[in-house]
Ligand SMILES: Nc1ncnc2c1ncn2[C@@H]1O[C@H](COP(=O)(O)OP(=O)(O)O)[C@@H](O)[C@H]1O
């Protein structure tokens with residue numbers, strides 16, 4: 148699907164104009180944008196959906212069933228984005244491809260894969276029939292027990308780095324996933340020469356040489372103060388894990404926006420761009436968006452809201468904030484400390500309501516009005532008074548990333564009656580994600596990280612009811628990234644820096660990023676009503692968040708899957 152920007156210049160663009168391409172690899176699709184370097188104007192965008200989507204039922208090679216909480220992806224789907232979305236976007240932009248001076252990519256993280264020394268994914272070797280040979284998507288949650296051991300040992304040994312991750316490393320990050328491979332499929336682990344984020348692997352595909360970016364290494368790979376966890380610590384986890392970082396991760400780290408190579412002849416043929424143009428260091432889809440939304444200054448909290456939500460904010464100080472995902476010096480932009488928190492399912496939670504089915508008359512109404520079901524349920528829910536549905540929910544349908552960092556937690560909805568309608572549940576879950584974000588904002592501020600502005604980017608920004616609920620629940624204005632392709636624009640901005648067109652990310656952000664300040668403002672009476680519901684949410688949060696019942700239910704579920 149391509150969409151030339153309405154203001155795209157005539158096909159014969161100015162000779163002097165220069166452009167970059169940004170490619171955002173999301174959970175369900177890859178998006179490419181063509182951007183004008185001098186002002187960030189988006190000329191065109193193209194989207195390419197992953198043919199295999201999220202692989203969570205059966206392995207593509209051989210069809211082996213996958214256990215619960217697994218989520219994989221197919222490397223060929225990612226290459227296909229380069230082959231299809233990039234040339235389509237360039238063609239739709241109506242520019243001479245030779246005017247493109249750089250390309251940059253961003254990826255969901257921690258989406259991580261084992262490869263041979265030359266970068267060949269093990270999923271594309273004779274090990275393709277083994278589930279652990281495949282890339283683990285960021286939302287792969289089957290390594291929670293490994294994460295629990297990592298955390299217990301780190302606290303027992305007083306490891307300094309654990310405080311940088313809010314006191315708990317997530318099951319979603321690199322070390323828990325690697326430890327799971329080592330202990331569940333030693334052959335795959337021994338064959339793995341490189342354990343690499345997809346954010347860096349896709350750059351390897353573009354340049355033909357390996358590189359590692361400072362963002363994923365810091366936030367997802369426990370790289371702090373110039374080092375990975377010690378071999379002594381790793382050996383205490385599992386003696387065979389002692390040299391994991393030294394043998395499978397170690398590589399010089401590249402700063403965000405730096406040039407890590409040139410577009411190879413092979414990749415030029417895929418993308419239709421000139422060989423030799425600048426390729427920027429890889430990046431994370433959330434953190435790269437700060438540039439697109441002009442949200443790189445201290446205190447600007449950016450929520451990238453899509454399948455999940457990532458919250459990223461800079462501060463001039465290094466603070467230990469309980470329950471956040473991590474803090475990395477220069478993790479978002481040079482010269483300050485980048486903090487990350489998140490919610491593992493947001494758009495996915497709303498999709499879950501749709502997946503449960505809606506009454507046939509709802510389907511008829513949606514068809515008659517030309518609405519998708521998100522729009523239909525949003526419209527039906529919009530008119531309710533705050534609290535009118537009688538429900539409060541916990542948004543943990545895919546676990547809790549922040550501030551509890553426990554992917555064995557699950558969702559809760561209280562107040563259901565025979566009169567409860569689909570739009571009531573939909574709205575209660577919209578509100579639950581807002582309450583979850585309020586918990587995160589309050590934890591950041593309590594931990595010494597001020598939040599002066601709340602900005603939203605990502606696919607959910609288009610839901611005006613959701614944005615208003617966030618404004619009312621947070622009692623803050625909600626600013627919006629101007630681009631609906633925030634991560635891809637952010638990557639294009641980093642590409643412009645890598646190509647030398649702008650001095651650094653801050654300068655490029657000023658020239659190429661855009662945000663719409665205070666698009667939504669809080670309504671005092673609704674905010675008062677939400678304070679009452681938030682207090683109820685907090686009671687549920689603190690009761691169910693300790694594990695207890697939810698962990699027991701998860702253990703029962705898993706026992707039925709494993710047969711005892
Ligand atoms: N109008 C809407 N209101 C609420 N959620 C939506 C709406 N449209 C799509 N979604 C959800 O947004 C998510 C996709 O977000 P998007 O940012 O486009 O993708 P990604 O997460 O891959 O970057 C899906 O989970 C989908 O269910």
Ligand SMILES: O=C(CO)[C@H](O)[C@H](O)COP(=O)(O)O
Nearest residue numbers: 174255256285433453454455
């Ligand atoms: O944790 C992340 C970033 O740090 C993941 O990239 C994010 O949660 C998944 O991205 P999306 O919701 O856009 O699919």
